[in-house]
Amino acid sequence: MTIRKPTHALLAAAAVPLLALTACGSDDPLGPADTDEGAIIVGSQLYYSNTIIAEAYAQRLEAGGYEVQREFEIGQREVYMPELEQGAIDVFPEYSGNLLQYLDPESEASSADEIQQALAEALPEGLVPLAPAEATDQDSYVVTSEFAQEHDLRSVEDLAGVDEDLRIAANSEFETRPYGPGGLREVYGVEVTLLPVEDSGGPLTLRALLDGDVQIADIYSADPAIEANDLVVLEDPQHLVLPQNVVPVVSEDLSDDVAALIEEVNAALTQEQLLALNARSVEEQAAPETIAGDWLAEQGLA
Amino acid sequence: MANAGHILGLTGAHLQLSLPAIAAAFLLSLPLARLANRLRPARALILGGTGLLYAVPSLPLFIVLPVLIGTGVRDTLNVIVALTLFGLALMVRSAADALDAVDEDTRLAATALGHSSRGRFWTVELPLAGPALLAGLRVVSVSTISLVSVSAVLGVQSLGSLFTDGFQRGIVAAVAAGIAMTVLLALLLDLLLVLLGRLLMPWSRR
Amino acid sequence: MNHLSAAVDWLLDAQTWTGPGQLGARATEHLGYTAVAVLIAAVIALPAGLAIGHTGRGRAAAVLSSGAVRALPTLGLLTLAALAAGVGLVAPLIALVVLAVPSILAGAYAGVESVDRATVDAARAQGMNAWQVLWRVEVPLGLPIVIGGLRLAVLQVTATATLAAYVGAGGLGRPLFLGLRTYDYPMMLGASLVVILLAILLDACFEVVQRLLSYAPGLARTGRLREAR
Numbered sequence: 001m002t003i004r005k006p007t008h009a010l011l012a013a014a015a016v017p018l019l020a021l022t023a024c025g026s027d028d029p030l031g032p033a034d035t036d037e038g039a040i041i042v043g044s045q046l047y048y049s050n051t052i053i054a055e056a057y058a059q060r061l062e063a064g065g066y067e068v069q070r071e072f073e074i075g076q077r078e079v080y081m082p083e084l085e086q087g088a089i090d091v092f093p094e095y096s097g098n099l100l101q102y103l104d105p106e107s108e109a110s111s112a113d114e115i116q117q118a119l120a121e122a123l124p125e126g127l128v129p130l131a132p133a134e135a136t137d138q139d140s141y142v143v144t145s146e147f148a149q150e151h152d153l154r155s156v157e158d159l160a161g162v163d164e165d166l167r168i169a170a171n172s173e174f175e176t177r178p179y180g181p182g183g184l185r186e187v188y189g190v191e192v193t194l195l196p197v198e199d200s201g202g203p204l205t206l207r208a209l210l211d212g213d214v215q216i217a218d219i220y221s222a223d224p225a226i227e228a229n230d231l232v233v234l235e236d237p238q239h240l241v242l243p244q245n246v247v248p249v250v251s252e253d254l255s256d257d258v259a260a261l262i263e264e265v266n267a268a269l270t271q272e273q274l275l276a277l278n279a280r281s282v283e284e285q286a287a288p289e290t291i292a293g294d295w296l297a298e299q300g301l302a
Numbered sequence: 303m304a305n306a307g308h309i310l311g312l313t314g315a316h317l318q319l320s321l322p323a324i325a326a327a328f329l330l331s332l333p334l335a336r337l338a339n340r341l342r343p344a345r346a347l348i349l350g351g352t353g354l355l356y357a358v359p360s361l362p363l364f365i366v367l368p369v370l371i372g373t374g375v376r377d378t379l380n381v382i383v384a385l386t387l388f389g390l391a392l393m394v395r396s397a398a399d400a401l402d403a404v405d406e407d408t409r410l411a412a413t414a415l416g417h418s419s420r421g422r423f424w425t426v427e428l429p430l431a432g433p434a435l436l437a438g439l440r441v442v443s444v445s446t447i448s449l450v451s452v453s454a455v456l457g458v459q460s461l462g463s464l465f466t467d468g469f470q471r472g473i474v475a476a477v478a479a480g481i482a483m484t485v486l487l488a489l490l491l492d493l494l495l496v497l498l499g500r501l502l503m504p505w506s507r508r
Numbered sequence: 509m510n511h512l513s514a515a516v517d518w519l520l521d522a523q524t525w526t527g528p529g530q531l532g533a534r535a536t537e538h539l540g541y542t543a544v545a546v547l548i549a550a551v552i553a554l555p556a557g558l559a560i561g562h563t564g565r566g567r568a569a570a571v572l573s574s575g576a577v578r579a580l581p582t583l584g585l586l587t588l589a590a591l592a593a594g595v596g597l598v599a600p601l602i603a604l605v606v607l608a609v610p611s612i613l614a615g616a617y618a619g620v621e622s623v624d625r626a627t628v629d630a631a632r633a634q635g636m637n638a639w640q641v642l643w644r645v646e647v648p649l650g651l652p653i654v655i656g657g658l659r660l661a662v663l664q665v666t667a668t669a670t671l672a673a674y675v676g677a678g679g680l681g682r683p684l685f686l687g688l689r690t691y692d693y694p695m696m697l698g699a700s701l702v703v704i705l706l707a708i709l710l711d712a713c714f715e716v717v718q719r720l721l722s723y724a725p726g727l728a729r730t731g732r733l734r735e736a737r
Contacts, residue, residue, distance in 0.1 A: 075456050079457060172685045196682065199470055213596070282472065285471065356663055359700055360667070361684065361688070366696065441578075452581075480584050489576065
């Protein structure tokens with residue numbers, strides 16, 4: 001409180017934080033000016049498994065002599081897609097089916113191949129999909145083995161015969177997804193009520209299922225909790241849920257060499273491997289850098 | 303803990319979001335409070351209006367603000383502006399009361415000594431209101447530090463990222479560490495403000 | 509600004525409000541959570557605050573601990589409680605009660621402390637015992653500030669109860685999170701507007717109560733009642 005000169009001091013005082021604000025905004029992902037010249041920017045979703053894959057891409061690129069900048073744990077598709085389109089992010093591990101549904105809700109593609117083809121067309125200009133991995137990480141309808149046995153459940157269809165109120169735990173957006181309550185009613189004649197839990201099939205969703213708060217849970221197919229808790233994944237014969245192969249979406253401007261390095265990582269990513277990576281993350285609580293680094297070394301890609 | 307580096311990085315990001323917001327809320331509250339005190343009819347409007355900000359749920363503000371100010375949801379600027387608004391909700395009232403509490407006789411005496419209205423503000427009213435302003439600032443600093451975490455839900459890195467990640471993977475230790483660090487940070491900053499107050503306002507020491 | 513008008517349209521659509529799981533039911537849930545959380549917090553904080561104000565003991569500890577409690581990030585607390593308690597209302601209630609306690613506590617002891625010591629001494633001199641001093645003198649005279657603490661708590665809890673939906677409970681957080689996840693701005697904005705309106709409405713109720721109280725005989729008539737924080 002020792003400011004003496006009154007003239008415009010107030011204005012100056014007000015300007016300081018504004019300047020500070022602009023300065024602090026320099027890691028603004030939309031600002032094109034501040035990215036390292038030449039660095040490849042790798043992004044990831046706010047989802048631990050996705051970040052491990054992104055970290056694997058990043059480390060592979062670094063091993064190939066490229067400089068990499070990490071923009072990890074960016075919320076949902078609606079947040080990072082615009083950044084990809086504007087070229088603020090160069091590489092992003094995506095999931096084929098959901099990405100296609102986001103880009104083109106009308107698309108009729110349902111097999112993995114059809115989706116890959118449709119993706120190439122639906123992606124905005126400047127973005128291309130690389131070869132998808134075998135591994136998929138898709139929404140799946142999961143029940144406890146006791147519940148499955150009690151009602152003789154194998155596929156989602158069988159739920160129609162269950163004579164009790166069915167509740168499903170999932171993120172709130174499940175309500176509006178094609179594979180949500182509406183789709184289940186139309187395609188399988190199954191009535192479910194949603195209990196929204198915002199942990200993307202995480203521990204709380206799992207607990208709601210195990211506690212009997214819900215009968216069904218939407219848990220990703222690459223979640224190690226499915227095996228650990230002896231859960232049953234119901235089959236989906238009508239392909240209500242689209243296949244979600246891990247597919248890197250990259251900027252067209254990247255060289256073939258960069259694309260090849262990423263595809264090497266993707267080729268090694270089988271369903272089993274992805275499950276193992278996720279299991280390490282959840283059970284050992286290891287950091288993504290460690291998990292991805294160890295795995296690349298194991299695969300001879302370090 | 304092997305995660306110390308990670309947590310430290312998040313702590314840095316947390317500070318980068320909260321410190322500018324706290325400073326901005328404090329500095330912007332002064333002219334608003336002064337205006338509120340000088341123009342009595344505006345007082346209810348200014349105090350009521352900023353107080354209303356307190357009723358705004360934080361999460362939607364983080365999302366709605368970009369639509370209004372044209373930033374991206376994940377921009378540092380977006381988070382800082384939102385936090386500044388919440389800070390103002392608390393600070394403007396404290397500042398108005400603090401400045402208002404300056405004794406009228408003192409004010410008149412300062413005018414009699416030849417101070418202009420503006421000069422009187424800087425040399426008399428502000429120093430006298432200092433301790434009460436500091437009290438308000440301390441509340442703002444604590445609540446801002448604790449509020450930053452919510453932005454993690456949008457994918458902005460801060461100590462709150464430990465909550466979202468810990469929640470997804472079921473790691474209680476990560477969530478607990480996030481809470482502990484947030485509280486520690488808030489208390490440290492509070493201590494710092496108290497010390498700063500003693501340094502700048504030695505007369506307020508009792 | 510078209511988002512705002514779309515939000516208003518969404519709010520004006522009768523479909524938004526009626527039926528199970530719709531906005532009307534959500535708002536009722538939201539009010540219910542707020543009421544329960546503030547009530548529990550009041551049961552904890554009011555006796556403690558009045559005792560601190562009356563005896564003057566434990567004040568430093570109360571100031572320090574409510575400072576620390578204020579610093580607790582609600583999202584973290586909610587997550588921690590949910591990991592321990594599972595889905596449902598328990599976790600959000602814990603987080604909201606913790607949020608409400610410091611304000612109510614501070615209002616309670618500040619209210620009692622605000623009473624003129626001379627008045628208290630006079631009451632003692634008349635032969636009132638400690639209980640009588642507290643109930644007949646300190647509480648009635650300090651009531652506006654005590655209620656001010658409750659008022660602030662209600663405001664904070666109403667705005668924060670949206671987080672309950674994060675862990676599977678209801679309330680106005682439901683449309684808010686759905687809007688957030690699907691980037692449905694009208695829904696998100698509309699739900700926020702309802703939360704804000706609810707908060708203003710509750711705040712206005714408190715204003716009325718405080719005004720009425722200030723005219724009641726034997727109660728404090730101390731100038732600006734809103735200074736109660």
